[in-house]
Amino acid sequence: MASEMMLHPAFLVLVGVVVLPLLPPGARGKALPLFPLGALWVCWNLSPEHNFSVEFLEYRLSILQVDRLSRIFGIVFSLIGFAGGLFALHLRDVRQQLAALLYAGSALGLVFSGDWLTLFLFWELTALSSTVLIWSRQGTGSRVGLRYLLVHLFGGGLLLAGILGQVHATGGIGLQLLEAGRLSSWLILGGIAVNAAIPPLHAWLADAYPKATVTGAVFLSAFTTKSAVYLLARVAPGWEILIALGVVMALYGVVFAVLANNIREILAYHIISQVGYMVAGVGIGTPLALNGTVAHAFSHILYKALLFMGAGMVLQATGRSRLTELGGLGGKMPLTLWLYMVGAFSISGFPLFNGFISKSMVVSAALDARYQAAYLLLVLASVGTFLSIGLKLPYFTWFGRGRPEVGVSRPPLNMHLAMGLLAVLCVGFGVFPSLLYAELPYAASYRPYTLPHLVESIQLLAATFFGFWWFRSKLAGQPTLTLDTDWFYRRPAGWVRRCLVDGVSRLFDRADAGILAGIGWLAPRFRNPTLWFVHGSEREQGPAISGDDPDAARPKLEFAVTLILLCVLLFTAVAFLR
Amino acid sequence: MKRWHWISLAAVMIGSLVLERVAVHHTSDYWWSHIPGLYGWLGLLGCIGIIVGSKLLGRKWLQRDEHYYDGE
Numbered sequence: 001m002a003s004e005m006m007l008h009p010a011f012l013v014l015v016g017v018v019v020l021p022l023l024p025p026g027a028r029g030k031a032l033p034l035f036p037l038g039a040l041w042v043c044w045n046l047s048p049e050h051n052f053s054v055e056f057l058e059y060r061l062s063i064l065q066v067d068r069l070s071r072i073f074g075i076v077f078s079l080i081g082f083a084g085g086l087f088a089l090h091l092r093d094v095r096q097q098l099a100a101l102l103y104a105g106s107a108l109g110l111v112f113s114g115d116w117l118t119l120f121l122f123w124e125l126t127a128l129s130s131t132v133l134i135w136s137r138q139g140t141g142s143r144v145g146l147r148y149l150l151v152h153l154f155g156g157g158l159l160l161a162g163i164l165g166q167v168h169a170t171g172g173i174g175l176q177l178l179e180a181g182r183l184s185s186w187l188i189l190g191g192i193a194v195n196a197a198i199p200p201l202h203a204w205l206a207d208a209y210p211k212a213t214v215t216g217a218v219f220l221s222a223f224t225t226k227s228a229v230y231l232l233a234r235v236a237p238g239w240e241i242l243i244a245l246g247v248v249m250a251l252y253g254v255v256f257a258v259l260a261n262n263i264r265e266i267l268a269y270h271i272i273s274q275v276g277y278m279v280a281g282v283g284i285g286t287p288l289a290l291n292g293t294v295a296h297a298f299s300h301i302l303y304k305a306l307l308f309m310g311a312g313m314v315l316q317a318t319g320r321s322r323l324t325e326l327g328g329l330g331g332k333m334p335l336t337l338w339l340y341m342v343g344a345f346s347i348s349g350f351p352l353f354n355g356f357i358s359k360s361m362v363v364s365a366a367l368d369a370r371y372q373a374a375y376l377l378l379v380l381a382s383v384g385t386f387l388s389i390g391l392k393l394p395y396f397t398w399f400g401r402g403r404p405e406v407g408v409s410r411p412p413l414n415m416h417l418a419m420g421l422l423a424v425l426c427v428g429f430g431v432f433p434s435l436l437y438a439e440l441p442y443a444a445s446y447r448p449y450t451l452p453h454l455v456e457s458i459q460l461l462a463a464t465f466f467g468f469w470w471f472r473s474k475l476a477g478q479p480t481l482t483l484d485t486d487w488f489y490r491r492p493a494g495w496v497r498r499c500l501v502d503g504v505s506r507l508f509d510r511a512d513a514g515i516l517a518g519i520g521w522l523a524p525r526f527r528n529p530t531l532w533f534v535h536g537s538e539r540e541q542g543p544a545i546s547g548d549d550p551d552a553a554r555p556k557l558e559f560a561v562t563l564i565l566l567c568v569l570l571f572t573a574v575a576f577l578r
Numbered sequence: 579m580k581r582w583h584w585i586s587l588a589a590v591m592i593g594s595l596v597l598e599r600v601a602v603h604h605t606s607d608y609w610w611s612h613i614p615g616l617y618g619w620l621g622l623l624g625c626i627g628i629i630v631g632s633k634l635l636g637r638k639w640l641q642r643d644e645h646y647y648d649g650e
Contacts, residue, residue, distance in 0.1 A: 258632035259641060372608055379617070383624040452602045456617040458594040462587055463621025469579070471629045480641040490647055 007050050008064050009039035009074055010112065010122070013081065013105035017098050029089045032097050036081025036104055043074040043108075053114070059173050062114025068441035069294065073111040073230045075439070076298045077104065079425075080222040080305050087309055087418035088215035099132035100219050107223040111230050115173040116163040119231070123159060123195075127152035130224060133216030134208050147486070148208040151194060155201070159191025178235045189236060195228035196279060197272050198245050199252050203486035205272060206256065210264035210321070214312035217264060221304045225271055226297050229278045233293055238285025243366075246280025247377045249273060254384030256484065258392070261322050261477040263311045266393050267304070270347065273381055274300050274359075280378065281362040284369050287444035292361030294440055299354040299429065303346035306422040307389065310340030313415055314397060317408045323393075323477025328402025335416055337398045342423040344394060346430065348386035351457060354426045357433035357448040360457075364446070383464050391468045392475045533559060591618065 006012075016035030020028050046066045053062045081104035091097060106125035113119035127149065135145040165184025167173050178185035190201075197205040205225070212220050236242065253273025260266045274296070281293030313336045314329065315321045330337050346353040349360065359382065366375040429436050433448055468475070525531045595615055610616065 254628060255632045255635065258628060259636040367606065372610075376610070376620075379620055380624045380628075383621055384628045387625055387628060451597065455594045455598045455602055458590060459598070459615060459617035460621040462591045462594070463618040464625045465587065467622045467625025467629070471626060474629055474633055478641070479644055480636075481644050481646050482636060483640045483642060483646075 007042060007046070008109075008112065009042045009046070009078060010105045010109035012038045012042060013078075013101055013108060016101045017105065020097055020101065021094060025092060025094070028094060028097055029091050032088060032091075032101065033082045033085025035101060036078045036085055039104075039108060040075065040078035040082060043071060043078050046071055046074065051114070056117075059115070059117065061118050062174070063118055064112050065114025065175075066112065068439070069230070069233060070111045072294055072298065072439050072441065073226070074108055076301050077107050077111065077223065077226075080104075080301050081108075081219075083305060083418050083422055084215065084218045084222070086421065087218055087312075087415055089414035089418075090412040091215055093136065096133060096136045096213060096216060099129045099136065100216070102129035103133065103219055103223055107227050110227050114175060116166065116175060117173050119175065120156075120160060120163055123227075124156050126224060126227065127156060130220055133220060134212045136216060137211060137213045144208050144211045147490070148204050151201075151204040155191050155194025157191075158187050158194065162187030162189075162191060175234060177237075178239075180239070189239075192228050192231050192236075193245075195224050196232065196275055197225055197228075197249070198279060199248055199272075200485040202249070202252075202272050203484045206260075206265055206268045206484060207486050209268040209271070210262045214316050217308045217312055218305050221267070221271060221308045222301045225275050226278075226301055229275060229282070229293065229297050232279065232282045233290055237282055237290055240283055242283025243280050243371060243374050244283075246276045246278070246283055247374050247381075249276025249279060250378055250381035251384070252276070254381050254388065256482060257384070257388040258475065259480075259482045261324055261479060263314065263321050263323060263326070263393055263397060264308065266388055267307050267311055270385060270389055271300075271304060273385060274304070274347065276381065277359055277362045277378060280374060281365060284362075284365050284371065284374075286365055286369055287442035288368060288446060289362060289365035291437075291440040291442045291444050291446070292358065292363075292365050294442075295358035295361055295436055296355075298436060299346065299358040299426075302422050302429070303343040303353075303355060303426050306343035306419055306426060307340060307347065309415065309419045309422070310336055310343060311393075313411050313419075316415075317411055318406050320406065322479070323396045324479050326397045326403070326406070327400045328398070329406070329408065330398035331402075332408040333398070336411070336419070337394065339416070339419040339423050340398075341390075341394060342426050344390040346426040348390040348461065349382055349457060350461065351449070351454055352427065352430045354429040354436075356430055356457065357436070360448055360453060361446050379460070383460060386461055386464050387468055387475075391465065391472075395468075395472065396475070396477055530559065533562075594618075 013035045016032070020031060023031055048066050050064060050066055051062070052064050053060045055061075081100075084100065084104075088097070088100065103126060106122045106129055109122035110119055110126065113122060131145050131149045131152070134148055135142060162184045165182065165187060166176075166178075169182060169184060170176060178188060194201045194204075209217055209220050232242065250273050253269040253271070253276065257266045257269040257273070260269060278293045278296050278300070281289040281296065283289075311321065313333065314326065317333060317336075318326070318329070320326055342353070346355040349355045363375060363378045363382075366378060437446065595618065598615065613619065
């Protein structure tokens with residue numbers, strides 16, 4: 001079994017979590033990318049004959065279950081783990097390094113899980129480890145990290161409830177296709193929807209990702225949403241509701257990205273938009289659509305990480321990430337600009353870039369399956385993608401009015417190297433799509449470079465540019481905040497805290513003070529019962545003592561007589577009653 | 579944007595429209611697929627629609643002061 005475990009890509013990365021803290025601080029950053037690199041090698045050589053499982057109570061846990069779907073997600077997760085590690089090579093923060101490795105390892109464990117229990121364990125580990133990447137950013141991370149964690153615990157709760165129902169209904173823990181008639185299927189779908197950022201359960205993404213660390217955001221952009229897409233493709237292909245949800249996602253992200261002012265928030269909203277294509281592809285459910293979903297997840301992980309690296313470099317070099325505080329950086333950061341633009345061309349679907357060869361598969365599959373409205377709306381969403389990521393963000397960050405007051409520090413070489421690696425992959429898969437298509441899980445052929453597709457794309461992109469240039473002044477950043485569905489838990493948070501925390505605390509404080517006052521009143525009276533019979537002023541001052549007469553401090557004769565009389569009355573009453 | 583940028587962009591656009599006219603045969607039977615320059619129109623009108631619609635939505639409903647949640 002030990003040798004089998006060694007062949008698990010997640011195991012290799014999780015070993016890094018144990019080994020890394022034992023290394024000298026200076027060597028940790030250099031060692032970080034080696035663990036995902038090892039996992040990449042293992043993933044590449046994995047086949048179904050490597051599957052293994054272990055007995056746990058009365059269940060058999062499928063720790064490693066390999067097929068073409070899990071393998072390609074494993075490959076891209078390992079690849080981005082390596083690229084992210086290279087980007088973070090200079091980092092000296094062991095907390096972030098460990099969180100990144102744990103996050104990558106959990107995501108790998110998740111995609112190779114063959115049963116619900118193993119999957120759930122890794123699902124929760126991704127939530128916990130990714131939260132640390134948000135918390136690690138000083139200043140802004142703590143509150144938003146807590147919101148992020150609570151939302152994911154809610155999603156995990158939904159998933160667990162669904163899994164328990166599923167296990168009860170089927171009698172087994174193996175991953176199976178969800179059946180629409182079961183409540184447990186809908187609960188599982190709800191849990192996945194949280195991680196896939198399907199509206200209205202998406203707001204955590206745009207809330208948290210812009211506030212993560214520079215290197216943490218690269219890892220965040222890759223794993224959580226795409227492992228949810230993997231699970232959707234695994235258990236819910238052909239669920240038509242996903243087509244509508246995917247189209248809504250694609251457009252929702254576009255609209256909110258137009259309103260966003262923070263460059264990493266723009267990118268975050270376009271994760272939602274791009275994942276919308278993948279969710280719609282799962283909903284269409286044909287082999288071409290599912291291949292499109294997988295191919296687009298693969299491409300998206302590469303170019304989105306590249307884009308987050310570019311935006312992170314701007315934040316690192318200038319300390320700023322708001323469009324209203326940026327501009328004219330092209331001359332100061334030319335290499336970052338052009339590497340970012342490779343990612344922007346890719347996400348926008350330019351020919352010869354990887355977004356062109358993957359997004360179009362989903363869009364074509366929608367038309368082939370005769371979902372006309374979905375097709376046209378997905379085309380419209382791709383206009384919005386180019387508008388925000390390819391035009392608005394670079395124009396107002398690197399071009400436009402320069403800001404001489406903005407100082408730019410020189411970024412470490414490894415950050416540019418990581419961006420360069422991803423840029424080469426984006427172009428490489430765009431020029432040679434068969435390299436990706438050969439690894440896709442389903443039997444469907446697709447040719448991206450046809451004359452109609454090229455003509456359509458060129459018209460779409462060129463016309464979008466004309467529209468942008470005409471209306472570009474309206475796209476300038478504004479120092480505002482855009483309300484999203486997190487309003488429903490952020491806005492009442494103060495009110496809920498006042499009622500359920502502050503109010504209860506005040507009540508406890510008052511009860512505490514009341515009890516202490518009561519004890520303060522009772523204690524002297526039980527210590528000296530004569531105080532029950534003296535007036536307040538006398539009690540406060542104590543009995544009047546005159547001269548050296550000791551009798552002055554004793555109780556008066558009337559008091560003793562009264563006590564005796566009371567005792568007599570009491571005993572008489574008791575005797576009568578008996 | 580320099581003049582040659584605009585000339586190149588216009589040449590690409592016109593070239594794609596000409597190619598569409600003479601060399602592309604749409605196999606799809608939907609009424610909208612026969613609109614000349616459909617994707618150009620989608621790009622231009624879609625872009626303007628997204629900008630205007632989003633800004634309207636933001637100004638009338640969604641945009642607030644940056645410190646809106648500060649008291650939470």
